[in-house]
Amino acid sequence: MSGRRFAAAGLALLACLGAGATAARGAAAGDPGRRIAAQGLAGGVPACGSCHGASGEGLAVQQAPRLAGLDARYLAEQLDRFASGARKNDVMTSVAKALTLDERRAVAAHFARLPTPSTTPHPAAHSDLARGQALAGRGDWAVNVPACGACHGPDGRGVGAVTPPLSGQSQAYLSAQLAAFRTGARRSDTLGLMNGIAARLSPADLQAAAAYYASLPAGAPARTGAGR
């Protein structure tokens, strides 16, 4: 083996290591999603973490949902809807409007990458957990309402970009969203599936369903077994 070839191999190795280190630094310091989440942007974008928690775990008193571990496509779509006015929230509308499309994608991808926090289940307030569990597992077909789990998964952990996780979200957030679906203030999807469902249930039923899911631990969908 010639000295030149050995030296070339060594240089190549160094180059690889250097490139890797640079890439890692870029991801840490240069990822705009992470930067916006932690620091916000000048001109009307507060740090996401100031309401959603430093780890994206959510903050019930602000009705700010957990974002960590949610599907990136779902998160991006919600930001797009805030930006377009299709979903309304005083804070989030101005935040989403101040972000570019790329920034919205980056923030969504950042929170989707964060680990799902192991939350302490929220105790239920003034609600009928048994009724909530019945709605979650069986629905109420007398008013044409399927089981929540039939679309949100057997553990309420969501299905990809289609249905978000419910388990481990706060009762305050879930209640507020169900109320918004009921009045039409938030449109769930192109078919209005949740709008119809929420409109056919009583406010007490909506509270019960919210309380039930708030009492379940958050978690990524089970990778093994039937997810039950």
Next chain:
Amino acid sequence: MSGWSVRTAAIAGLVGVAVFGAGLLAGRLGQHRPAPSTPSVASGKKPFSPPPDGAFPHTPFGREAALGREIFVDTGRAAPQFVGNDLKCVNCHLDAGRLPNSAPMWAAYVMFPQYRAKNGHVNTFAERIQGCFRYSMNGRAPPLGDKVLVALESYAAYLATGAPHGASLPGQGYPKLKPAPLPPDSGRGRGVYTMYCAMCHGPDGAGQSSGAAVVFPPLWGPRSYNWGAGIAQIDTAAAFIKANMPYSQGGRLSDQQAWDVAAYIDSRPRPQDPRYTGSVAETRARFHNSAQSMYGKAASGVLLGGDGPPKPFAPRAR
């Protein structure tokens, strides 16, 4: 599963019909009427009510019926030895087999034993369920007397508690649709599918999962029902869809849309008919000699059913 493209596709579909769609959504948002779950009220007949869900008696029969419910709502997990795809009984018999116009078990149970043209003899209820496993579940028929059949039959009998035997109860089966104004067209049906179905069932019909749990059932492809299933017939699929889909919005599609989307779904590839004789033409002539079956016809350049003998039974990997 590219859920993002699902949404994108759904949105793209909407753009083409923006005016129609906007009117539809504005008109129906939040006030969509419940599905015709009690149509018999209109006809003056009191619908049959099964016992409350899950209120099984604490008896050996009640325990068997409870097991039957468990199999009914999570078939691949509770009876994996007989299930060859990602479907469950409850996918086509909503509300755990209780919902009127969704082929409820209480209405079916009282109609057996029954002569069936499909196999040319009088079938017991147990034999009828064997057919579900063989065709709709693309699996293996549990032997007569098997615990799975006993449990499912017990569950159906429990739901039929108090129902008159032999009576054709209101809400039975799927309400037959009148012929569509225009002949069912899978091309139009594809548009309906994109707008109303793809969001959940996926643009490729493969369904979607929450982790390992299949939540939205596959409608075609290797993990769906095979060519021998009842719902592989366009008229049966159209009737089910009209009464029950989109989920929680039964009755929303027009008859024409239901016919068209059924024609689309039932002209996609799916597992071979287990009665395959070795020849697609002969299998069609013997078992699919009807305008309601696309088996043996070409769709998008593919000969439906033309992919050889049935694949060996493969329970879902878990």
